[in-house]
Amino acid sequence: LVSQDLDLEVLNSVMGQLEASRIQENLRELSREPHLASSARDEALVQLLLQRWRDETSGLDAAETTTYEVLLSFPSQEQPNLVTVVDPNGNVFFSCRQREENLTGEQGGPDVVPPYAAYAPPGTPQGRLVYANRGSEEDFKELWTQGIELNGTIALTRYGGVGRGAKAVNAASYGVAGVLVYTDPADINDGQSLPNETFPHSWGLPPSGVERGSYFEYFGDPLTPYLPATHSSFRLDPASASGFPPIPSQPIGFEDAKVLLCNLQGNLAPDTWQGALGCDYRLGPGFRPDGEFQADSQVNMSVYNRLELRNSSNVLGIIRGAVEPDRYVLYGNHRDSWVHGAVDPSSGTAVLLELSRVLGTLLKKGTWRPRRSIVLASWGAEEFGLIGSTEFTEEFFSKLQERTVAYINVDISVFANASLRVQGTPPVQSVVFSSTKQIPAPGRGGLSIYDNWVQHFNRSSSVYGLVPSLGTLGAGSDYAPFLHFLGITSMDIAYTYDRSKTSARIYPTYHTAFDTFDYVDKFVDPGFSCHRAVAQTAGSVLLRLSDSLFLPLNISDYTETLRAFLQAAEQDLGALLGQHSISLGPLVSAVEKFEEAAAALSQRVLALQESSPDPLQVRMLNDQLMLLERTFLNPRAFPEERYYSHVLWVPRTGSVATFPGLANAYSRARDTAPGSAAWAEVQNQLSIVVAALEGATATLRPVTDL
Amino acid sequence: LVSQDLDLEVLNSVMGQLEASRIQENLRELSREPHLASSARDEALVQLLLQRWRDETSGLDAAETTTYEVLLSFPSQEQPNLVTVVDPNGNVFFSCRQREENLTGEQGGPDVVPPYAAYAPPGTPQGRLVYANRGSEEDFKELWTQGIELNGTIALTRYGGVGRGAKAVNAASYGVAGVLVYTDPADINDGQSLPNETFPHSWGLPPSGVERGSYFEYFGDPLTPYLPATHSSFRLDPASASGFPPIPSQPIGFEDAKVLLCNLQGNLAPDTWQGALGCDYRLGPGFRPDGEFQADSQVNMSVYNRLELRNSSNVLGIIRGAVEPDRYVLYGNHRDSWVHGAVDPSSGTAVLLELSRVLGTLLKKGTWRPRRSIVLASWGAEEFGLIGSTEFTEEFFSKLQERTVAYINVDISVFANASLRVQGTPPVQSVVFSSTKQIPAPGRGGLSIYDNWVQHFNRSSSVYGLVPSLGTLGAGSDYAPFLHFLGITSMDIAYTYDRSKTSARIYPTYHTAFDTFDYVDKFVDPGFSCHRAVAQTAGSVLLRLSDSLFLPLNISDYTETLRAFLQAAEQDLGALLGQHSISLGPLVSAVEKFEEAAAALSQRVLALQESSPDPLQVRMLNDQLMLLERTFLNPRAFPEERYYSHVLWVPRTGSVATFPGLANAYSRARDTAPGSAAWAEVQNQLSIVVAALEGATATLRPVTDL
């Protein structure tokens, strides 16, 4: 029993039992109604999940909910948000749509939340319109450089480039009074914009489609940073909470954006600012006198968003480990959507449910119980800022940090049907590769997912040669608190685009009322074979992590990342650092020592696999593998970055792909004088990463080394 | 093998082999010369330790040093510090001693560092003298209330009450220019002060004796908070580092203090400010015209202390665990002294060496190897602020946090020969009780250490009835970084006073040049039987922690502490909290849930002990016990408190013995208006401790509970 190891028959049986048609039926049910966080339908899906996970023939050992009282943001039902063009006499000359066009009968119900910018403050700013491209700092600086008066204007921006909230923050810093955000057909539809070129005629975004989203800068419940949002928890006063957009903001469709943008006067926007609305984009301010609007017309935004404390639930299910029940492999996805959310997140939840059915059936039959515990999670209120998962990590911080082997996230399982795409920390590469080499790629006649993947996304590894390229994890879904706050090895798995066929920012109906079951069924993954491929990939990774006697985490694969970071630092920062008497020598040495210790540990694992090890020897090595990621946490390294403690993955600004704390400090210091506080901070950040690497190395060495 | 458990024969054999005479000889060698941190003799003792721990017949498996480059503070050899009385014409009328009197031939050598206040800044303030009792905030407020002009004065204070550095901080906040500190015979000698009443005639402090000490407010190397002080580490600019005394400070003996204090003019000091110098203590400012000094004489302080970067080493030795080498029981003491340091710290080091000899001999004979690894440590530069141990915890943070079962500290092993005294966190109570019940108390004719102890220090436990009372751990020795920064269960063990016989603050020659081998041999522990008793106690605890199959940590004993904290909160804070709408209900509930989970876990341990458990089941429960203390850490709870992260043991100001974060926030809020930020912080601290307790409870529950 204590030597229980991965059973390939069980693995193959699970792979074989995962059914595309059941995923399809799961998705049909999950996306039948809009299920915005904390809505009645969201609560109904909590019950659906509980029922599935408590099923006597296909359920798990146990399932429970954890509920938090969190601050969400909704548009007013009584006073819908409105964007209009007002002539100098105060007459409303033009109004933007308040809802998307009801093209398939699913865009019209009372549960379809109108487009809005969650957490944008209420207000009714009015002013001349300017066009600000993607609303980055550089974009507003460009307008300012061109002498355009921004104070009191309404800025029309397009999605992409920077985060949603950042557009409002940047705008406000230039005195802009309100921000409109639209999706340009150039960015989402490969330029196509006509009704008959878009959904329901193709996968393209219809002209009235609007991307909703959270404009909150951080993640987690805004009122309870670092504390679980229990009923009795201390809460910040919303008025003093930080991270909300400073000015009213509202997203609109490109149908309406075109009317506004194509009537602007002023300088022609730079080439890279042009889009596919079929006119020259000008900067404003204000409308041209020969256009559709009277000269001196202004844009009025009426935003009536409200903050509300709401209950939001996570659903947790567990399969108890037979041998090491105190080691957890976590697998999760959010449940809440903006509207029907067929792709986001229900494509992932449909996979989660099919995987839990297959595993649960084996479990209830008594033919299988994993070596380690498996915890499945359906998170609440992700769309508002990863709230359910973050509160969970706050509530169970110690327990999760002590015991979690890895976190697997499958949010949108199928963006498109071309290739696997995996983001993760380096130790997961090997288990993902092993898994995907054994699974056929949909529609590729027996080619493996791995072989298909390496054709789409690859890199030349100094260790392995040409391999699929893993992406890095930002904060785009519920893995963020697990990786950045808890230091847990994490990954995010999906099927995605052929980048030679589309340059869409994301699948076109993302966060709109057109993200429906039919959209998936007809355009994203007809036949659901890619959904099944993701279920198989995630399922195989899950089983390997939970059942293998030796954890299939190749910590040596961190070395390649560290070497690349180091090389970038030497090449791009080294000269100027040297001029400021900051030596990269200790960092070089720390990376070398890490490499050596990681390689030696991998050798010890191999040697032990050849012997008949006692269970505590295996556990010892597995703990070294499991806890490596934890050793990179330093909760004091980046005091201004909420939740970000992982010294290798804190968000990096600037273009040099190196150790992010060092890169960020460097870019703040580079234009300051020798001896400045900013240069001292560069040395501090260098010492922080060296200390983290040396601390990590110490945990990889033989445990009785002094 | 995997079920290896404590062998009582081995335990008894160790108890029997610990020899008083060998401890005596260790002490003779260790205290032969002054061994101030980083001195040549300190380095020689590093070699002595390495040699002992690498001995082929009585050494450990391995021994190494770790060396840090740390900021120490020393008096100038060229310009000795000097305190004088200067008459209005600038003539020096009186000078305090610059060295202690050479009473035994050991107070005169070049390696005896003159008395000084480490880290006090250089400077030559001169002003009228005031007497400020113990230099607390209240003491200076009292002087201010009495209308005494403090600006530009020199304040004479006595040791005790508040920390060394705090006297200077408080003084400076009232404009005082320099601080003198002396030890009053009332506080150290039970009033005796004559040469023939004191050492070498008794254990009393001679009139010229001066307590040296660190006046640095924090612990750890002052220039590298949270980073190990490696050669290449980022260092703060000393000018901007915090925690140093703001004004020149200097300690003096009571012989000199008497001359100054008994000549003061002004109001009679309050009763509680009076001491045993044989005169009425007056407040000043300045000297009385009918005394020894000319009217308007001032006190001049010439302080020439210098900060220096020095190498300081720890010595680490290891006995590799046979079954769970990745679980560490740590046992340590500092090595550096102020002068000869026979009591502080060599009495502890002498015990450490004897224990290592006995264990090493068993090990080399092949008759014993512990289940878990034992790590012995000799820390450097403790006297300057726990520097060696703190840097060690910074360098090996992750490794130690993951794997350390407990830290045992034996600094001064024998303060006096009356009774055991143990400070520790609640889970160590049971193993200390088990150990001490089996060891005879010196000189008590077969009475156990436990039975003798309970006569001296006891409390009425709601669970156990009358038991010895464990003290709580502050930051007085090297356990501080292990407990407060790493969250490791810790304890400090010593033999101490009969409080009915002396009210001395501490043993009288503490930190003076009179703390010599003869002092110990003649007055502290003739025959060294108490040293042996401490060796036996610490040895038994060490063996039980390292060898027991089930960790002998009774985590249920935390419940009594939590209940007491809760009761104090309800009784003393509850009413006013209620008026501010802050409910203790969630805290009550959190304590109840903790109690329940802890009791249930203890039951599961008992049940498993009755069965024949597999090794991973035992490991699982042991990990729950080991990691409990870790779950109380919150590195963001007290941002202004360097290193203090343990929410139950952060320093508490104020008199209510309750949850310290809550108590501190409460005392800052109590005089503020409803709705103030201070009252919000009370609610925040309440939520922090509730979240910590609930997080801890989650780790105690069965590992597959959701």
Ligand SMILES: [Ca+2]
């Ligand atoms: Ca929270």
Ligand SMILES: [Ca+2]
């Ligand atoms: Ca340090």
Ligand SMILES: [Zn+2]
């Ligand atoms: Zn999503």
Ligand SMILES: [Zn+2]
């Ligand atoms: Zn989304």
Ligand SMILES: [Zn+2]
């Ligand atoms: Zn000491």
Ligand SMILES: [Zn+2]
């Ligand atoms: Zn000391």
